[in-house]
Amino acid sequence: MADPFLTKDPSLEDIDDIDWTSEDEREIEDIPAVQAAAAKIEASSSSVDPCSKLIQHFVGMGFSRELVEKAIEQNGEDSESILETLLTLSVLETSPSEQPYSSCPQEEPCVNGYDSSSGYDENILDDFSDGGSWSDDDVENMVSLSPKERTLLSLTKMGYLAEEASMAMERCGPKATIEELTDFMCAAQMARSEATYWEEEDIKPKIKNLSGENGKQKRKMCAYDMYRKKKQKGIFNEDVETIRLPKPMVGFGVPTEICPEFQGRTLPEQAIGPPYFYYENVALAPKGVWDTISRFLYDVEPEFVDSKYFCAAARKRGYIHNLPVENRFPLLPIPPRTIHEALPLTKKWWPSWDTRTKLNCLQTAIGSARLSDRIRKAVEAYDGEPPLRVQKYVLDECRKWNLVWVGRNKVAPLEPDEVEMLLGFPKNHTRGGGISRTDRYKSLGNSFQVDTVAYHLSVLKDLFPNGMNVLSLFSGIGGAEVALHRLGIRLKTVVSVEKSEVNRNIVRSWWEQTNQTGTLIDFDDVQQLNGDRIEQLIDSVGGFDLVIGGSPCNNLAGSNRVSRDGLEGKESALFYDYIRILDLVKCIMSRYQ
DNA sequence: CCGATGATGAATTGGACC
């Protein structure tokens, strides 16, 4: 057990001590704080006029107040056209010495002249370390600000958006240096930049001087150009860009349904491996979330699949991956796909007026005993069929809580082992090892549906006949590992990151029970996977073949009444660690070619 | 402290209809 990776790096101690909770609360207030600070510096005004909010909005994005006012004057209050004008004006007017980055729409600052093959963290920083990017006037004003505000202001002055800078500070912790913060945002930008070359000759001379002096021929298109191109093509006009869910939700095809008219897909050049990657999250996320996820994952189109085509329970999920999609095959045996087949004992008690054949999504909590009892009493009050009103009440509750009929007039929630079976895990996968029943439901509810994921991963079997090295992020109870194992793919090395100790124990004991010939290395925290650590891992195992994971959906899921905050939510923001790590792996792997 | 329990809606989408 002398595994070098299990020893804790002392330099990480500080990170563990951070109080994330209090930081999270503060973050919300920081954005207006920066906006106000920026406004204070750019000009003094009485913020009473109706445009002030609009002005602050754009000032917060890094545009000067003068420019914003000019743009509003020209366009009225239509923020879309204001933005366009601002982008045009800022490109035309910005002098390179003052603002090396130009501000871009949405949260996309541009990095010109950045080449992903030229290493990860050296070249950007040099442009700023001299501190000469802003005037003395501003520095004077900054004295009155808190250290955090000062950092944020510095970053926005560099051309980063307040939102992005704030997120970086959240992710990197309050002790992070400017260098670390720009590093983090650099990773994000790499994910977003596209491998498109200059095509529009007319812009070229105007933006050329923004690109720095290291004269790369191949140059990433900055977001401004993407914006212009899309606008020209007319794709960008409305919110046409928002991703829609397919109907039926079968992605690029499922084994059980006839899925006509699919002619393969072409991946964006940036997305092509190595490594292969596979990302998962809930399909029904708040508006715009999947657009953002897709944009960060090289603009790969999500594959939305409902697991009701694989098992007896629905599970609507989006998957973004760069795997081949031809010649997939399902796990055998094909699992039962109706409630009666999956839970034969319920058939005897199932009333004819309950027309369900599939269960709804298996979640993290189950229905209460009191509810089951209320339903029993409601149904018991009648001989034969209850009136329609009662039927509707009972059915609504049964659907909401996934209750099944287990006796005369008796409904009950699913047992943990039934959930395991429905999700494609071996029976008792989550049982024992000190985990409570409640936590079993929770861990299972947060997991993959194994058959669905395995179907997508099945193409790897022929590609890696000798086995694979897998980096599994947010592993949970090991859905990815179980899927690969059941496909008969040898797991050479699995590096697994999972915060929950009981989950890690579940995967560990599954690993030991399934006669694995490879090595399982697990980590507690994604923060431990920094560039050095990943490089070290890649060195020792010989590179990762697959980076797989589904980041937390807490703040995206519809069941969350309390904190459905979107991708920037406390847990769901860990998505940015997924892309950070994927980018690092991609970067390091490209050097090994 | 741990584990179980029950109360707590909104966001989003799609379809029917006007």
Next chain:
DNA sequence: GGTCCAATTCATCATCGG
């Protein structure tokens, strides 16, 4: 277009008993 209705949803939190 708009408006209503129906269906669905990898959850969080305070509380209580052991």
